[in-house]
Amino acid sequence: MTGATEGMKGGGYYDANSSFQAKVAASGDALLEQAVAALAVPADAPVTVADYGSSEGRNSIATVTTALSLLSARRAAGFAVLHNDLPTNDWRGLAANLAGPGSYLWRFPDTRTLFAPRSFFEPVTLPATVTLGTSGSSAHWLSRQPAGLDMPRSLYRSDAPPDQRAKILSQAAADWEAFLAARAEELQPGGVLLVQMLGTDGAPDPARVSAAGLLKLMNSCALALVDEGEIPADVYARYAFPVVPRTVDEATAPMTGSLADRLDLLHCGLNDVTSPYEAALARTGDVAAFARDYAAFTRAFSESSLRDGVFRFAKAGVDVVTDRFYAMMQDALAARPEAYPFEDLTLSVMVRRRR
Ligand SMILES: C[S@@+](CC[C@H](N)C(=O)[O-])C[C@H]1O[C@@H](n2cnc3c(N)ncnc32)[C@H](O)[C@@H]1O
Numbered sequence: 001m002t003g004a005t006e007g008m009k010g011g012g013y014y015d016a017n018s019s020f021q022a023k024v025a026a027s028g029d030a031l032l033e034q035a036v037a038a039l040a041v042p043a044d045a046p047v048t049v050a051d052y053g054s055s056e057g058r059n060s061i062a063t064v065t066t067a068l069s070l071l072s073a074r075r076a077a078g079f080a081v082l083h084n085d086l087p088t089n090d091w092r093g094l095a096a097n098l099a100g101p102g103s104y105l106w107r108f109p110d111t112r113t114l115f116a117p118r119s120f121f122e123p124v125t126l127p128a129t130v131t132l133g134t135s136g137s138s139a140h141w142l143s144r145q146p147a148g149l150d151m152p153r154s155l156y157r158s159d160a161p162p163d164q165r166a167k168i169l170s171q172a173a174a175d176w177e178a179f180l181a182a183r184a185e186e187l188q189p190g191g192v193l194l195v196q197m198l199g200t201d202g203a204p205d206p207a208r209v210s211a212a213g214l215l216k217l218m219n220s221c222a223l224a225l226v227d228e229g230e231i232p233a234d235v236y237a238r239y240a241f242p243v244v245p246r247t248v249d250e251a252t253a254p255m256t257g258s259l260a261d262r263l264d265l266l267h268c269g270l271n272d273v274t275s276p277y278e279a280a281l282a283r284t285g286d287v288a289a290f291a292r293d294y295a296a297f298t299r300a301f302s303e304s305s306l307r308d309g310v311f312r313f314a315k316a317g318v319d320v321v322t323d324r325f326y327a328m329m330q331d332a333l334a335a336r337p338e339a340y341p342f343e344d345l346t347l348s349v350m351v352r353r354r355r
Helices: 020-027 027-038 056-075 090-100 164-186 212-228 232-235 249-254 276-284 287-309 318-335
Strands: 047-052 079-085 112-117 129-136 187-198 262-271 347-355
Touching: 020 056, 020 129, 020 276, 027 112, 027 129, 027 187, 027 262, 027 347, 047 056, 047 164, 056 079, 056 090, 056 276, 090 112, 090 129, 112 212, 129 164, 164 187, 164 249, 164 347, 212 232, 212 287, 212 318, 249 262, 249 347, 276 287, 287 318
Parallel strands: 047 079, 047 129, 079 112, 129 187
Antiparallel strands: 187 347, 262 347
């Protein structure tokens, strides 16, 4: 496998199991307001909003609705909205959501909606055409597996041995630069991009890495399958879960380096978003519901990558082992609900295209 994911689990599954990502997006509302205020474009011209990594759309549509409300208060004269994701995304689900009751098209019926099914590590639309860019919980995905990995007992940035972590971080740095270079080309001069993604505080020891607790559980379930001979050890050693939380320094590096002449950094900072699954557990004490919902949340974003990178090599067959893995996770969460906290640190980055 060279690609990192084919997208989220479709057919409504991601939308039904992404309330954490919805909370991340809502935590960025004040920044979105600042982003719209910072746009240096004519106030009465038509504008294009682009959302990068829209998935099936529930959360994307919520973000775009907020953006359109803010932009109409700035008297924008007409909107185009471009939704971007991978070609293998559930585009049919996104189209259904756009025709459904939660769509911004009810409130802004003249909006022209466009789909851009292409990797966001390259330009997805014409140069200098995007007024406002947004991206929620997406830009931490890698474009591909880092080359030459050998990490038989680990799965993630937080637990990778230092020499392997260097390979992961090198891929993440190249991808982030490619993502921003493509946006620098697409943004209008004066246009603004707001990205929210997983972060880490980068402390020397121990660093707080977003989702480290959850990835620890995923790793232990996968290792149980490796140790019983279900998953080939060499396959697992070559695989890292291809999501990389960034530090503030890693996120800002391109704006002081290769993209300094094109992008101004307006904001970069970390904030905590409480896991809705842990909050519900604290409120209700319902351990079975917590284990079910937290495992389903994990399955929604991780299944495609694990199937392609690991489970398709399993002896019992990909479908059997995929179901088994998430059932193992759910059992472990039910047995020890406090043991695998999500430990979110959301990293937000806002940049403006230089004139
Ligand atoms: C966790 S979902 C976030 C969806 C939505 N923005 C939200 O906040 O709920 C991450 C999305 O990023 C997309 N994605 C990952 N890599 C991508 C790439 N290279 N190009 C475009 N989209 C990508 C996935 O397909 C997925 O839909």
